[in-house]
Amino acid sequence: MQCDRVQELLGAYGDGELSGDERRSMSTHLESCKACGDILADYGRIGRALKRHGRVCAPPVLAARIGAALDQIESELPSAVLQPARRFALAGRVFDMRGFARRAASLAAACFIGALAAWNFVDAAGQSDRMERDVLNAHMRSLLQESPVQVASNDKHNVQPWFAGRTDFAPAVKDLAEDGFPLVGGRLDYVADRRVGVVVYKRGLHMINVFMWPSPSSADSAPRIVTRKGYNLLSWSRSGVSYWAASDLNSEEMRTLSRLL
Numbered sequence: 001m002q003c004d005r006v007q008e009l010l011g012a013y014g015d016g017e018l019s020g021d022e023r024r025s026m027s028t029h030l031e032s033c034k035a036c037g038d039i040l041a042d043y044g045r046i047g048r049a050l051k052r053h054g055r056v057c058a059p060p061v062l063a064a065r066i067g068a069a070l071d072q073i074e075s076e077l078p079s080a081v082l083q084p085a086r087r088f089a090l091a092g093r094v095f096d097m098r099g100f101a102r103r104a105a106s107l108a109a110a111c112f113i114g115a116l117a118a119w120n121f122v123d124a125a126g127q128s129d130r131m132e133r134d135v136l137n138a139h140m141r142s143l144l145q146e147s148p149v150q151v152a153s154n155d156k157h158n159v160q161p162w163f164a165g166r167t168d169f170a171p172a173v174k175d176l177a178e179d180g181f182p183l184v185g186g187r188l189d190y191v192a193d194r195r196v197g198v199v200v201y202k203r204g205l206h207m208i209n210v211f212m213w214p215s216p217s218s219a220d221s222a223p224r225i226v227t228r229k230g231y232n233l234l235s236w237s238r239s240g241v242s243y244w245a246a247s248d249l250n251s252e253e254m255r256t257l258s259r260l261l
């Protein structure tokens, strides 16, 4: 008998529900397998602890309701999840607490995994939401200043060196005038709890802030656009650098800029 089959039958074995042959095979396996023996010992401990609290007699109505609810749950979940718990019985209106405990444990595990997945999802969504807000706020702040840049120049050879010593990561500055995105300059800003370099470009009358910071662990990702309060925010990762561009420029031209950077 293999361990997984033995572990599947441990509950029935402990409850004395197995046939003679199965019972003998189980005993032989358990004599030599410590892993399965430990699980059986755990079952025993849980059973004894529950026994100390006695058996609880549920009123017939409650027993019927719980039975119906569990049947409903079971019909909606894959059988592999709940199969081991099917021994749950409401014999003579007596609620079998051990069976119930095992079944509850299966359900609790399923719920916990679900909650963990949901938490991760909500957490990631929350982080992304916060980032969007931070970038948009930084963009708006820059528009409220007399100048959105601390070093004003359309020459990358003036802007690039300005960042040296001001941030631990010097953002790449490009000369994109011929592509219709003349350089305005650069500045420092504060986004997602860090000091970041910002390179500012223009398209007609539209100002575009491009925020950059190192993110060595992020995989390359295609540009993703979101619109907030009428502004387009485009984010992508490339070669260990995270990029966020913010502007009231249309999304098509934002994407063009992302390809040029």
Ligand SMILES: [Zn+2]
Binding pocket: 002, 003, 004, 006, 029, 033, 034, 035, 036, 037
């Ligand atoms: Zn085993």
